[in-house]
Amino acid sequence: MKVLSTQNSNYSNDGKTEVRQRLVQATRHLLSIEGRDGASSRAICALAGVGAPTIYHYFGDLDGLHRAAIDETYEQVAEAYLQGTRERGPQQGLRNGWGAFNQFARQEPLMCRLVIQHILAGDPPMAVAETLATVEADLSRLYNEGVLSCPAHEAVQLLWIGTLGTACFTASGSNREDQPNPDFQEKMVSLVLDALFIQKG
Template sequence: MTLTTKDRLVRAAAELLREGGREALSTRAVSAAAGVQAPTLYRIFGDKDGLLDAVATYGFKSYLEGKHALGETDDPVGDLRRGWDLHVEFGLQQPAFYMLMYGEPRVREARREADAILRRIVGRIAEAGRLRVPVEQAAQLVHATGMGVILSFLASPPDQRDPDLIVAAREHVIAAITTDSADEASDIPSRAIALKAALEKEPGDVLTPAEHAMLAEWLDRLAR
């Protein structure tokens, strides 16, 4: 298959990223590795951030495919566990791409998709009446804990990494945000969270947009 100039630039940048990290991705180095002139890079990607977005998408392609391949089961908490394991595995196996995605203030498009998948899983837990805290807070806590585990492992020599820590951290955060069953989540905050998740999924036309916004605000207060 003949590669386009854009493909050559992205693959050259991806290889430089793997070998030398983020610092290796100068426009000059990428252009030279792809065998093109620097103006060509800017013409295709607009600027360096455009190139980095393309590289992040390229690197995260297999991860996102894996996320989608997990599918959905009748157990959203189990789905969250499997998603966590896939996320941590990718971060440890592809640290350069992971840091490009999560180690910078700029949020790249591939990360937006990954974040949306996580939020959708957490939303399904809320719909099942098993979420203790608001959806956004739960999603942020899951992500922050997973990222903390990955960064901690990457900063440690391989022989000092305890794989049991991954499972312990996963189960700790799941216990913090979920209940064992919907029957346990009978308090007002959990019911408010479940109702908001249901309304977001099927808003209907009984309430006006302004009324939806007001109800969502009230439910958030109750959830807190």
């Protein structure tokens, strides 16, 4: 009986996780293509295949669900930095992370604007502070090694300003023809990184 009870509990927890994730994915989709107005409780529940009370059970209210979707969206940008750093060090991580943010701005401008709105309002996605702290720690080591041209905390601020600036510029286009050429952002990334990092040899 104890084994059966544990299996049922695991199944129940898995089911709850699956329902929660369906809600988050449905919300991300609707926020991305229609913005906040299109991501209503009714539309989200219809897409996720659940009843309206489910939102309040898992997230407290619609704003809480919107926030969870925005948080998860930014986590993908943060992962691009971590992956690049694992493969080829912080400089590659910065290039990957910045590139991921710009790609996100091109592909999902409405969602990108929501992320930026939260950042500007002083309520950034949860992963932002953690990512910036990780970047600063990585850059501190490079500064101590004589690879970075300015203290890590200054470099992080410059990089963050540049990342947000190019993302805002990219996400401001109203249609595909308005989107800046990706090469333009790549030049911006290269200029900033070349200025921050000292090339040895």
